[in-house]
Amino acid sequence: MGKIAEPSFGIILESVNTQPDRASRRLAQQFALMALPVLLLCAPGCTTLDVVTGKQVMNFYTLEEDSQLGRQVLHRNIEQMRKAGVAINQDPVRLRQLSNIVTRIAAVSHLPDLPYTVTLFHTGIVNAAAAPGGAIMVFEGLFDPQKGLVRDEDELAAVLAHEIAHVNCRHTTERLSALALAGLATELIASCAENEDAETAQALRRVFNIAALLVVPRYSRQDEYEADRVGIFYMARAGYDPRAAVRIWKRVAEKEPGGWGPLSILATHPGAAERARALEKLLPEAMQEYEKAGRRAAVY
Ligand SMILES: [Zn+2]
Structure with missing residues (x-):
């Protein structure tokens, strides 16, 4: 695939959540239905291997893209x-620590050769x-x-293993691919409708554009669980204690019943x-991996 369309969202905080869940789910379902005929036509030629699950998935992007x-x-x-006046990468000690962790986790991930980088934003x-x-x-x-x-x-x-898991699972470009397909299906239907009823065609395009804004910037709950699941094994294999992943979420649950609140990382995540x-539930298996790897993490 040649040219990549830059997504319309700016800061891709995992927290972007401006619309109710139910509405975006309903729209996503409508698009899945609309995309179905196109999907059936082009699916055999458009699938690619998901290196994490070993399954064929729809992703029009190459790794380079x-x-x-x-x-x-x-x-x-x-x-x-x-x-906005936010300083960037101005704490060499913290940066070194982040970059060491990312290097170690990336090395045991499914896609170790990607050009991983860390950028530190000095903001609250x-x-x-x-x-x-x-x-x-x-x-x-x-x-x-x-x-x-x-x-x-x-x-x-x-936290970093969870993010690296999203990258390896290629959640963003899978989403963009599904959206491109839904856009194509919408366009096909709108073009057909245009001859009969120009207003309906316009309405369809409008609905698509609104839904595109809702669906693209957000990972689904399924994506989040997958990133958690994949991430806990990455961290364990890199020599970090996987009990820390459970500890974080327990602490948050105590602070914020239901997992929603001022901690912005939570806003689009499951409770x-x-x-x-x-x-x-994954801890016994992850602990075995951790013991195999041997503890290498230093407490700071
Ligand atoms: Zn996430």
């Missing part, structure tokens, strides 16, 4: 932050995010002793207690 898109997204985020936002191709963004608020999320290096590794429970 993932990285290219990630660089654009990162660049745009840096520009926006600079305009409590978040971390990843653009396709491995551009990881960390926001200083994550380390705030009161309002932040991480207390030690294992917990930081848990914290639910996540802690799901991760806890």
Whole structure:
């Protein structure tokens, strides 16, 4: 696939959540229905291997295009932050720590050869995010002793492993591919309708454009669970204690019943207690991987 359309969203905080869940789900379902005929026609030629699950999935992007898109997204985020007066990458000690963790986790991931980078934004936002191709963004608020999320290096590794898992699962470009397909289907239907009724055709295009805004910037709950599941094994194989992943979400659940609240990382995620429970079930297996890898993480 040649040219990549830059996504219409700016800062890709995992927290962007401006619309009710039910509405966006309903629209996504409508698009899935609309996209079905096109999907059936082109699916055999458009699928690619998901290296994490070993299954065939719909993704029109190559890995090189993932990285290219990630660089654009990162660049745009840096520009926006600079305009807002946020300093970037000005803490060499923290940067070295982040970059060491990312290097270790990336090395045991399914796509170790992607051009992983870390960018540190000096702002109180409590978040971390990843653009396709491995551009990881960390926001200083994550380390705030009161309002932040991480207390030690294992917990930081848990957050970064989750982000690296999103990159390996290629959640963003899978979403963009589904959206492109739905756009194509909408256009086909709208073109057919145009002869009969121009107003209906316009209405269809309008609905698509609105839904595109709702669906694109957000990972689904399924994506989040997958990133948690994949991430806990990545961190364990890299020598970080996987119990830290459970600890984070338990702590958050105590602070914020249901996992919603001022910690912005949570806003589009499943409830914290639910996540802690799901991760806890994986702990025995993850601990075996951790023991095999041998503990290498230092407490800071
Ligand atoms: Zn996530």
